[in-house]
Amino acid sequence: MPVSVKHDYPSEADETLVKWAQKGDTEAFEQLIFRHRDKIYARALMMMRNEDQALEYSQEAWVKAWQRLAQFQGESSFATWVTRIVINLCLDQLRRQKRVRTESIEAMDEESGGVERQLPAPETNPTAGLEQDELRRRIDEALGKLTDAHRTVVVLHEFEGLEYKEIAKRVGISIGTVMSRLFYARRRLAFLLQSLKRERSE
Amino acid sequence: MKHTEHRPLEPLLDLQAYVDGELSEDRRRQIEAALPSDVDARELVQGLRQLGTLIRAHEPVATVPVSREFYWSQIRRQIEADSQAERPQAPAASAALGWLRWLIPAMGVAAVAVVVATNQSPREMTLAGGGDVTVVDVTSTVFRSESDGVTVHWIQ
Numbered sequence: 047m048p049v050s051v052k053h054d055y056p057s058e059a060d061e062t063l064v065k066w067a068q069k070g071d072t073e074a075f076e077q078l079i080f081r082h083r084d085k086i087y088a089r090a091l092m093m094m095r096n097e098d099q100a101l102e103y104s105q106e107a108w109v110k111a112w113q114r115l116a117q118f119q120g121e122s123s124f125a126t127w128v129t130r131i132v133i134n135l136c137l138d139q140l141r142r143q144k145r146v147r148t149e150s151i152e153a154m155d156e157e158s159g160g161v162e163r164q165l166p167a168p169e170t171n172p173t174a175g176l177e178q179d180e181l182r183r184r185i186d187e188a189l190g191k192l193t194d195a196h197r198t199v200v201v202l203h204e205f206e207g208l209e210y211k212e213i214a215k216r217v218g219i220s221i222g223t224v225m226s227r228l229f230y231a232r233r234r235l236a237f238l239l240q241s242l243k244r245e246r247s248e
Numbered sequence: 249m250k251h252t253e254h255r256p257l258e259p260l261l262d263l264q265a266y267v268d269g270e271l272s273e274d275r276r277r278q279i280e281a282a283l284p285s286d287v288d289a290r291e292l293v294q295g296l297r298q299l300g301t302l303i304r305a306h307e308p309v310a311t312v313p314v315s316r317e318f319y320w321s322q323i324r325r326q327i328e329a330d331s332q333a334e335r336p337q338a339p340a341a342s343a344a345l346g347w348l349r350w351l352i353p354a355m356g357v358a359a360v361a362v363v364v365a366t367n368q369s370p371r372e373m374t375l376a377g378g379g380d381v382t383v384v385d386v387t388s389t390v391f392r393s394e395s396d397g398v399t400v401h402w403i404q
Contacts, residue, residue, distance in 0.1 A: 072324065072327075076320050076324075079319070079320060079323065080316055080320075083312050083316075083319060084309070084310065084311050084312055087310055087311070087312045088308065088309055088310035091310045092308060092310075097313060100310075101312070101313065101314065104312070105319065105322055105323050105326070106326075108323045109323055109326045109327055109330065112323075112327050113327075113330065178306065181302075181306050182306040182307075182308055182309065183308075185302070185303050185306050185308060186308035189308065200303075203268070204300060204303055204304055205304070205307055209270065210265075210268070210270050225261045225264065225265065226257065226261065228264065228268075229257075229260060229261055229264050232264075232296060232299055232300075235299060235303065236295065236299055239299075239302075
């Protein structure tokens, strides 16, 4: 007579849960979702700047992760793997909505160097004195003020650690455009964070 | 601002690529050699590094705005729906269905044939196997084999 073994899912490592999930254990998969859902949702929210879309795409990412579990071989962490799935979903949506590749006059100007030279260079310690949570919130606000195209390259480079070449491939733009968008975005962020400092000193 | 606003873009992108570790070894060495004598470039490099450190250390966070149970239930429902939609028909079941597609009409034809045959002959006849066929009415025929103790009803 087979003996039923009840796993203690919360105490297991991701690697073990992934192996069980790959064998069809939905409880193991649910535990993985419970552990990493906020990170996946946060990444979708950072890309889309819309809570409903972030919720939808984060859930869709988990569905795709389940369908592709057999392909996960552990080259990266499981959370990184699912994060890449949600990023690809968001990029698809942004492309569909023409939010990352549309070259507005302003963006063209920025990328040709017409605007960024009028913006401040990143200043040393522009946010000194801010509480950590407040700083995090202000950085999020500043990211929200970037265009989708500029924010996307910042997210992929700074938070996902992708190289220019990989960003170009994923977004569907040239490496030169990645570089100029990243440069403009950083200077814009520096400008926005600098203005926070001014707000505090007034 | 004062240091970079009149510089062409290309050298600035090179400095950024230097900070991001994206330059070739030769170009990296050139920039490192030039930095000590270029205050503007040095400040830009320092500023870019600090900005990167700052935002990476304060990556915005967010919490899923629905309960764990609700979040998971929607995912599970979608997984199950996709699984149902993609599940291929079992080969054995397909084969059985294939047979049934042929068998049901064939049975109908056979039943009609029996009825026609019995309607054209005496209403009772003895078969070689010792059984007999009795036509009860136009739409129902019974075959009974005494030797085998079997009775078959054909209904048309």
